[in-house]
Amino acid sequence: MTTPDAMALGGEAGEVTLAAPTGSRRNVLDLDDFTADEITSVLDDTGAMVEVLGRDIKKVPTLRGRVVVTMFYESSTRTRISFEEAGKVLSADVINMSSSGSSVDKGESLLNTGLTLQAMGVDVVVVRYPHSGAPYLLARHLPQVSVINAGDGLHAHPTQALLDLYTMRERLGTLLGAKVVIVGDVLHSRVARSNLWGLTKMGANVVLSGPTTLMPLDLLSGRDELEEDHPFAQVDVDTDLDRAIEGADVVMALRLQSERQQGGFLPSLREYIRRWQVTDARMARAKSGALVMHPGPMNEGVEISTALAHGESSVIEEQVTNGVAVRMALLYRLCAGRGSRMAQAG
Amino acid sequence: MAQIGSDRPERQIMDAQEIQRSLSRIAHEILERNRGVDDLVLVGIHTRGVILSQRLGENIQRFEGSQAPLAELDINLYRDDLQARENPRVRPTKFPVDVQGKRVVLVDDVLFTGRTVRAALDALSDLGRPKQVQLAILVDRGHRELPIRADYVGKNVPTSLDEEVKVRLTETDRNEDVIIVKLGREIK
Helix, strand or coil: CCCHHHCCCCCHHHHCCCCCCCCCCCCECCCCCCCHHHHHHHHHHHHHHHHHHCCCCCCCCCCCCCEEEEEECCCCCHHHHHHHHHHHHCCCEEEEEECCCCHHHHCCCHHHHHHHHHHCCCCEEEEEECCCCHHHHHHHHCCCCEEEEEEECCCECHHHHHHHHHHHHHHHCCCCCCEEEEECCCCCCHHHHHHHHHHHHCCCEEEEECCHHHCCHHHHCCHHHCCCCCHHHHCEECCCHHHHCCCCCEEEECCCCCHHHHCCCCCCHHHHHHHHCECHHHHCCCCCCCEEECCCCCCECCCECHHHHCCCCECHHHHHHHHHHHHHHHHHHHHCCHHHHHHHHC | CCCCCCCCCEEEEECHHHHHHHHHHHHHHHHHHHCCCCCEEEEEECCHHHHHHHHHHHHHHHHHCCCCCEEEECCHHHCCCHHHCCCCCCCCCECCCCCCCCEEEEEEEEECCCHHHHHHHHHHHHHCCCCEEEEEEEEECCCCCCCCCCCEEEEECCCCCCEEEEEECCCCCCCCEEEEEECCCCCC
16 A cells, blocks of 8 residues: 555545544544644643653653553654653653564564554554554554554654644744745655645645655646645645745755655656755745754755754754654543543443 | 533622632732742642732732742643543643742632642642642632642632532633532533
């Protein structure tokens, strides 16, 4: 399920909202089933969590006795550590599971691993998986567990999008009407995809820029088939970055995955750098004080110049700090009300 | 959700002027007990405690000519009933001064089971070690479940458990008064 046209945008996986019977949220799978109000309330809670992270003693007791398991079937540093820190600051017990050295090595399926964790009384499972849709599978079959998608294939990375939204809102004051330019390999970016949902729901104007071969196909052909409220229907594409960047409030560079060049998506790395690297010179065309963002890990000197990545307009490190707070807000929200939900489920 | 229907019996126990007089008296009592505003911090518990602490602060400024610092405390991360709460929200805790060595006056609207105050004490101790903690309350309605009492009370109101005490302040509500609402069967 990793071909671009099977990315489950509004497809079958997108329709599985799996909301708890009481109407409160049980899972965080993507931002497509969040309303603007719910996103706003998560971002507000995130602000309160930032205060906790700024204390001398970063520890509050709220999730004492809750168990959070991170299951990462793909490499990750910041997302996994960030979830681990978020859980620990809230006093949850956090257990990290990686695919190597676990029963996955013996061929256990994702679902059976999930069922095992559920039987152990785990409250929240944070899952990263190379195939799109895997967290939905877990959510569908584990009624007593809350599932958070920490990145599935090319599909979604909702917690990254929420931390991006929070960072932008903190700096700009509001997302409404903000011009956000997302540059680079949108086609293979779950970060971009979740951001598209979040940004359009919050009323931002999104422009995608990059080589035609790396733009999502839905945008370049068959746009008429999209329903009006689909986020892709409201998004502009401009392959000329110098033009796209004009008047931008935020420029978000995406990681260029090196294997893409072998895949024939790029004529040459040098051409990519010349036309689409986000640089100081290009940022001069954006609004003054415009933000530079990157979901990490960065290829400095490829999609973003080193000077810019560590320059004044860069909020890349702030994104990482805010990532912990956003994940605290989500863990808190999912664990609240679990008592009554479990009573109903059981 | 609690809805105030026209058929639901409610009665007023304090009007705007009584609230004002109570806050004015409590401000005097705080100044008397603490001999002024030295090392004093007024800490409002979200949401209405914050508003009441601001009003107490204004009174203290008026009576004493100097201001006690104001702080805001959110106790949601310290509650003992998260499992039973749907959609809880967290609001920022704001402390403009270090709580270490201060005389803290916690301010809230209603004192009931005492669990909110218990949570507030835990939250405070995570921020530092105050010299002393006092409690100011607009309405004490009884039914304590923990050994907690208020140092300053606007009004003591005997209530039964099927009643709810609502403090309404112009900053957050349309009215300015305190009412008792008889709970209907649909409200837990």
